[in-house]
Amino acid sequence: MDYVLSDRISNVKPSVVGDIFKMAADPRIIAFSAGNPAKEAFPVEAVRRWTAEIMEEDPVGALQYSLNDGDPRLRQRIKEFLFERYHIGSDDDDIIITTGAEQGLDMLAKLLCNEGDAVLCEEPSFVGALNTFRSYGAQLVGVPMEADGIHLSKLEEALQQHPNIKFMYLIPNFQNPTGITMSEEKRRKVLELSVKYSVPIVEDNPYGDLRFAGEPVPAMKSMDTTGNVIYAGSFSKVLAPGLRVAYLCVPKQLMSALNTAKQCSDVHTAILNQLLCYKFLTDFDFDAHIENCCRIYKQKYELMAGEIARCFSTKVTVTEPQGGMFLWCTLPDGADMMAFCKVAVQRGVAVVPGNAFLMDEAKSCQSFRMNYSSLPDEKIIEGIEILGQLTKEWFD
Amino acid sequence: MDYVLSDRISNVKPSVVGDIFKMAADPRIIAFSAGNPAKEAFPVEAVRRWTAEIMEEDPVGALQYSLNDGDPRLRQRIKEFLFERYHIGSDDDDIIITTGAEQGLDMLAKLLCNEGDAVLCEEPSFVGALNTFRSYGAQLVGVPMEADGIHLSKLEEALQQHPNIKFMYLIPNFQNPTGITMSEEKRRKVLELSVKYSVPIVEDNPYGDLRFAGEPVPAMKSMDTTGNVIYAGSFSKVLAPGLRVAYLCVPKQLMSALNTAKQCSDVHTAILNQLLCYKFLTDFDFDAHIENCCRIYKQKYELMAGEIARCFSTKVTVTEPQGGMFLWCTLPDGADMMAFCKVAVQRGVAVVPGNAFLMDEAKSCQSFRMNYSSLPDEKIIEGIEILGQLTKEWFD
Numbered sequence: 001m002d003y004v005l006s007d008r009i010s011n012v013k014p015s016v017v018g019d020i021f022k023m024a025a026d027p028r029i030i031a032f033s034a035g036n037p038a039k040e041a042f043p044v045e046a047v048r049r050w051t052a053e054i055m056e057e058d059p060v061g062a063l064q065y066s067l068n069d070g071d072p073r074l075r076q077r078i079k080e081f082l083f084e085r086y087h088i089g090s091d092d093d094d095i096i097i098t099t100g101a102e103q104g105l106d107m108l109a110k111l112l113c114n115e116g117d118a119v120l121c122e123e124p125s126f127v128g129a130l131n132t133f134r135s136y137g138a139q140l141v142g143v144p145m146e147a148d149g150i151h152l153s154k155l156e157e158a159l160q161q162h163p164n165i166k167f168m169y170l171i172p173n174f175q176n177p178t179g180i181t182m183s184e185e186k187r188r189k190v191l192e193l194s195v196k197y198s199v200p201i202v203e204d205n206p207y208g209d210l211r212f213a214g215e216p217v218p219a220m221k222s223m224d225t226t227g228n229v230i231y232a233g234s235f236s237k238v239l240a241p242g243l244r245v246a247y248l249c250v251p252k253q254l255m256s257a258l259n260t261a262k263q264c265s266d267v268h269t270a271i272l273n274q275l276l277c278y279k280f281l282t283d284f285d286f287d288a289h290i291e292n293c294c295r296i297y298k299q300k301y302e303l304m305a306g307e308i309a310r311c312f313s314t315k316v317t318v319t320e321p322q323g324g325m326f327l328w329c330t331l332p333d334g335a336d337m338m339a340f341c342k343v344a345v346q347r348g349v350a351v352v353p354g355n356a357f358l359m360d361e362a363k364s365c366q367s368f369r370m371n372y373s374s375l376p377d378e379k380i381i382e383g384i385e386i387l388g389q390l391t392k393e394w395f396d
Numbered sequence: 397m398d399y400v401l402s403d404r405i406s407n408v409k410p411s412v413v414g415d416i417f418k419m420a421a422d423p424r425i426i427a428f429s430a431g432n433p434a435k436e437a438f439p440v441e442a443v444r445r446w447t448a449e450i451m452e453e454d455p456v457g458a459l460q461y462s463l464n465d466g467d468p469r470l471r472q473r474i475k476e477f478l479f480e481r482y483h484i485g486s487d488d489d490d491i492i493i494t495t496g497a498e499q500g501l502d503m504l505a506k507l508l509c510n511e512g513d514a515v516l517c518e519e520p521s522f523v524g525a526l527n528t529f530r531s532y533g534a535q536l537v538g539v540p541m542e543a544d545g546i547h548l549s550k551l552e553e554a555l556q557q558h559p560n561i562k563f564m565y566l567i568p569n570f571q572n573p574t575g576i577t578m579s580e581e582k583r584r585k586v587l588e589l590s591v592k593y594s595v596p597i598v599e600d601n602p603y604g605d606l607r608f609a610g611e612p613v614p615a616m617k618s619m620d621t622t623g624n625v626i627y628a629g630s631f632s633k634v635l636a637p638g639l640r641v642a643y644l645c646v647p648k649q650l651m652s653a654l655n656t657a658k659q660c661s662d663v664h665t666a667i668l669n670q671l672l673c674y675k676f677l678t679d680f681d682f683d684a685h686i687e688n689c690c691r692i693y694k695q696k697y698e699l700m701a702g703e704i705a706r707c708f709s710t711k712v713t714v715t716e717p718q719g720g721m722f723l724w725c726t727l728p729d730g731a732d733m734m735a736f737c738k739v740a741v742q743r744g745v746a747v748v749p750g751n752a753f754l755m756d757e758a759k760s761c762q763s764f765r766m767n768y769s770s771l772p773d774e775k776i777i778e779g780i781e782i783l784g785q786l787t788k789e790w791f792d
Contacts, residue, residue: 001596001623005653006510012656039456047459048451051668055444060435063443063636099495099640099662106661110531114402115511132660135506200397227397240459242667244495257401260408264528265502266495270666271638272447 008115008137013361030383033350035176035325036374038300041293042240043284050279054272062272068262069255070097070247070269074278078233078247081281086208087222088231094252096262099269101206101234101246105129105169107261108202108230109136111254112166120158120168120199122150124328124357124367126176129169129204141165142359145175147319149182152189159197167200167230172220173208174324177357177369181322184217191220194228206234206246207324209290212298214322227251235277237325238290243273297325297373304372304380311388313395325373328354331366332395341368344390349383404511404533409757426779429746431572431721432770434696437689438636439680446675450668458668464658465651466493466643466665470674474629474643477677482604483618484627490648492658495665497602497630497642501525501565503657504598504626505532507650508562516554516564516595518546520724520753520763522572525565525600537561538755541571543715545578548585555593563596563626568616569604570720573753573765577718580613587616590624602630602642603720605686608694610718623647631673633721634686639669693721693769700768700776707784709791721769724750727762728791737764740786745779 054062069075075095082088082095089095098104105128113119115137121130123142130140141162143155149172159165170190172182182190194201203220221231234246250258262268280286301321308318308329315332329351331337341353354367372380450458465471471491478484478491485491494500501524509515511533517526519538526536537558539551545568555561566586568578578586590597599616617627630642646654658664676682697717704714704725711728725747727733737749750763768776 001591001594001647003508003596003647003650005507006513008510009507009653009657012660034461036461039460042456042459044451044455044459048448048455051447051451052444055440055447059440059444060438061638063438063440063638064435065430065432065632065637099666102660103662111401111405112399114404117402128659128663131656135657135660195397198397200399236461241461241663242457242459244662244664244666251397251399254399257405260527261405261531263524264408264498264531266499266640266662267524267637268640270495270640270669273666273669 008135011137012131012134028348029345029350030348030375030379030386031350032370032372032375032383033352034371034374036371037237037241038296038373041296043289046284047240047276050276050283051272053279054275062275064271066268066271068259068268070095071271071274071278074274077278077281082233082249086219088219089221089249092227092252093249094255096248096250096255096258097269097274098246098248099266100236100241100244101204101232102128102132103265104232104246104248105132105202105204107258107265108167108248109133109138110261111257113138116164118162118165120155120162120165121359122170122175123359124177124354125169126171126204127356130357130359133169140359145178145180147180149180149186150190152186155190156193159193159199165199167202168194169202169204170220171204172217173205174210174321174326176207176324177326177352177354178328179319179321179324179326181214181217187217187220188223191223191228195226201229202232203229204232206237209238210294210297210325211323212294212301221249227253230254235280238293239277239280243276245269245273245277294323297323300372300377300380301327303377304370304384307381307384308388311384313391315395316391325371327370327372328367329370333366335366335394337366337368340390340394344387347386347390349386351387404531407533408527408530424744425741425746426744426771426775426782427746428766428768428771428779429748430767430770432767433633433637434692434769437692439685442680443636443672446672446679447668449675450671458671460667462664462667464655464664466491467667467670467674470670473674473677478629478645482615484615485617485645488623488648489645490651492644492646492651492654493665493670494642494644494658495662496632496637496640497600497628498524498528499661500628500642500644501528501598501600503654503661504563504644505529505534506657507653509534512560514558514561516551516558516561517755518566518571519755520573520750521565522567522600523752526753526755529565536755541574541576543576545576545582546586548582551586552589555589555595561595563598564590565598565600566616567600568613569601570606570717570722572603572720573722573748573750574724575715575717575720575722577610577613583613583616584619587619587624591622597625598628599625600628602633605634606690606693606721607719608690608697617645623649626650631676634689635673635676639672641665641669641673690719693719696768696773696776699773700766700780703777703780704784707780709787711791712787721767723766723768724763725766729762731762731790733762733764736786736790740783743782743786745782747783
């Protein structure tokens with residue numbers, strides 16, 4: 001039997017990132033290509049204790065079917081947590097638990113886009129999200145980034161030119177892949193444009209808590225008085241990605257359709273995993289834990305940035321993230337970035353070619369993404385030395 | 397901001413089953429409407445031990461990101477398990493882990509159907525699957541059931557009349573909602589039709605292990621030599637639904653697209669949950685456990701069937717499942733089934749109105765679904781007495 005694939009899935013090329021997870025499994029490769037949290041940031045002892053507690057306290061509850069929108073205790077706790085900590089959410093909003101933030105994006109694309117409709121994205125942007133939107137037959141409209149976030153006049157231009165844009169997908173904090181943070185001023189102006197053009201914002205904030213430099217910037221959702229912002233938060237980067245628990249804070253009018261989409265997708269997010277996140281938010285020193293994570297990432301980032309300054313050709317430019325997990329290297333004009341990445345992996349260092357993050361992967365790109373959160377220090381030093389040597393051979 | 401929903405999600409009415417989970421949470425209602433395993437069938441002690449072991453042996457592995465298609469050890473073990481036990485799978489097949497079987501159906505609809513394409517289903521069929529197909533804009537073509545499974549000549553007629561059918565969705569064992577098992581002869585003939593019309597079969601088999609009467613019938617996948625059958629298995633009914641772990645056994649040619657769909661959906665199924673299923677298949681007396689589950693369900697089924705025989709009007713007919721969790725009651729011609737179900741719930745007993753399982757919910761239906769697996773014996777007796785009294789008031 002020969003299977004014929006749907007148009008929507010044929011639009012998605014198997015992502016470079018998927019292949020890279022497999023490559024990164026080869027222990028000989030120094031993988032700056034992953035997006036993994038540092039393993040030393042996992043609160044292993046606490047998770048061990050919580051799993052034992054859950055399996056003592058209510059094992060049947062942890063194993064049985066449950067509600068589509070998530071465990072009511074976790075939803076309530078997230079609501080309080082978001083409001084107390086970030087002034088996010090109002091009486092007009094509600095929380096739905098998702099199986100990773102990716103599933104939240106999946107459901108929003110399914111809910112808000114007909115095939116052929118468009119999603120506006122920062123360019124470059126997170127390839128996982130782009131592929132999810134593509135997988136619903138959505139067109140991607142890219143708006144370039146500046147050092148303080150999305151390019152405002154080009155954003156407005158895009159909104160005018162594409163009346164079929166159904167939402168803007170934005171990662172305001174420590175953006176994946178660039179590491180750029182959108183300024184408060186830009187956030188307010190983007191929100192104004194959202195209201196002016198009646199195009200909602202999906203604010204994806206997986207890294208927001210992982211700030212190790214500079215001052216916090218309020219979430220767009222915290223500025224939202226009109227229900228234009230849908231906020232996606234996740235436990236993947238602050239607790240553990242393997243648990244696959246995240247959430248959306250959304251205007252209540254969307255909850256019925258989201259419940260339906262959730263029921264059609266995986267019925268509900270695994271209960272044991274939800275209860276672990278509940279314990280994480282109620283039975284743990286969250287501030288001390290986040291402080292520890294930020295200390296780890298600050299040290300790793302500064303190590304990588306320092307080694308880059310020491311080893312790289314000065315013709316290569318690099319962003320300076322204030323948090324999160326990624327930085328973005330740009331090769332000099334005219335350099336063949338893809339060839340550079342191929343030689344790099346032959347020498348044992350994997351990075352993600354920047355065109356993976358473009359609306360059109362076939363477009364040329366001078367940049368690549370590097371992750372500093374997951375590797376041990378000696379691997380960071382060794383990998384940057386190899387890459388640095390290569391930049392000097394190619395560009396000096 | 398007023399949100400406008402996509403056509404595809406507007407096609408899905410919020411399912412009766414979702415509302416019923418909420419109703420069933422009211423402890424005053426006797427809910428024959430759920431599809432929950434009996435809580436006494438959960439191997440709580442073993443799960444407790446396995447979680448502790450996993451959190452000792454490799455906590456970081458359980459918490460970190462992993463591969464899209466699932467933990468390689470679990471995939472390998474499922475492959476062996478399916479082949480050794482049921483002769484399912486060949487060298488041309490592979491395994492992908494899904495977040496519940498529902499997600500497998502979601503990905504298959506996404507992969508195989510363009511909007512407007514059709515999926516052929518037994519009528520009635522599992523409402524969760526029907527809604528998932530609807531949520532991709534698929535048309536549903538229903539083929540009626542007989543006592544030994546789908547109506548063969550009507551099946552062939554439907555395949556001839558609808559050239560845009562992209563797959564047949566079938567639940568051959570203890571079908572949800574009817575409890576009917578497809579005979580071996582019909583399975584072979586359906587497979588022949590699948591080959592003749594080049595329309596693949598999605599064989600959903602969540603209940604197959606839960607046979608408490610009659611003789612096992614081979615899976616269609618075990619008869620498949622042409623790659624026409626995609627097999628969906630699940631840990632939900634034999635281990636625990638709250639874990640949300642299931643799998644597809646599919647022709648290898650679909651694996652790349654399934655990996656892409658998985659990456660776009662929830663990246664991968666939670667690792668701790670996958671590892672629990674691995675322990676279940678490697679570190680446990682599976683046969684003894686299944687025997688225990690079947691003993692529980694046999695006793696509950698026989699209790700319910702006996703009480704129905706004792707209490708119901710003889711004008712109500714009932715299927716006689718040989719396994720699984722459901723039976724299907726049909727009221728006499730002319731009875732208002734929906735009104736009957738409404739009065740039943742007012743008297744404290746919830747069942748699922750049969751039209752929820754039709755291709756067109758607006759069509760009239762004389763039947764309703766009852767679950768015997770989840771309630772304690774005294775509730776089964778009490779609930780059937782109430783329903784029986786009602787059938788006698790209405791029909792005798």
